[in-house]
Amino acid sequence: MSELAEVTIQDNAERSRYEASTESGVVAGFAEYRDIGGVRVFRHTEVDDAFEGQGIGSTLARGALEDVRERGMRIRVKCPFIRKFVEEHAEYAELQS
Numbered sequence: 001m002s003e004l005a006e007v008t009i010q011d012n013a014e015r016s017r018y019e020a021s022t023e024s025g026v027v028a029g030f031a032e033y034r035d036i037g038g039v040r041v042f043r044h045t046e047v048d049d050a051f052e053g054q055g056i057g058s059t060l061a062r063g064a065l066e067d068v069r070e071r072g073m074r075i076r077v078k079c080p081f082i083r084k085f086v087e088e089h090a091e092y093a094e095l096q097s
Contacts, residue, residue: 006022006023007020007021007022007028007056007059007060008020008021009059009060009062009063009064009067011064011067012030015030015032016032016033016034016035017030017031017032017033018030018031018033018060018063018064018067020047020056020059020060020063022051027048028047028048028050028051028054028056029045029046029047029048029051029056029057029060030045030046030060031044031045031060031061031064031079031081031082032044032045032079033064035073036076038072038073038074039073039074039075039076039097040068040073040074040075040076041075041076041077041078042064042075042076042077042078042079042082043078043079044078044079045057045060045061045079045081045082047060057081057085058085061081061082061085062085062089064082065082065085065086065092065095068095069092069095073095074095074096074097075092075095075096075097076096076097077096
C-alpha cells in the first residue's frame with residue numbers, strides 16, 4: 001500500500017486550476033475550473049500516473065473545496081472525480097449551486 005505523498009495545494013489562478021505539488025515542486029495533479037459569477041465550475045481533474053494511488057486526488061479535491069468554502073463561493077461539478085468526492089463527503093454538499 002502506498003503512503004500519502006506530502007503535497008501542497010495551491011490555486012494557480014493564471015491557469016484556472018488548483019495544483020497539487022510535491023515537496024520538490026513537481027506538479028503531481030491538478031483540478032481545472034472556470035469561474036462564472038460566484039460559482040466555481042470544476043471541469044477536469046488529473047493526477048500524474050507516477051503519483052496514482054497515493055491520495056493525491058483526494059487531497060487535491062479536499063484542498064480545492066476548502067478554498068472555495070473560504071472564499072464564500074459555490075460549486076458546479078462537471079468533473080466525474082470531484083463529483084464522486086462530493087457525493088462521498090457530505091460536508092461539501094452545501095457548496096453545490
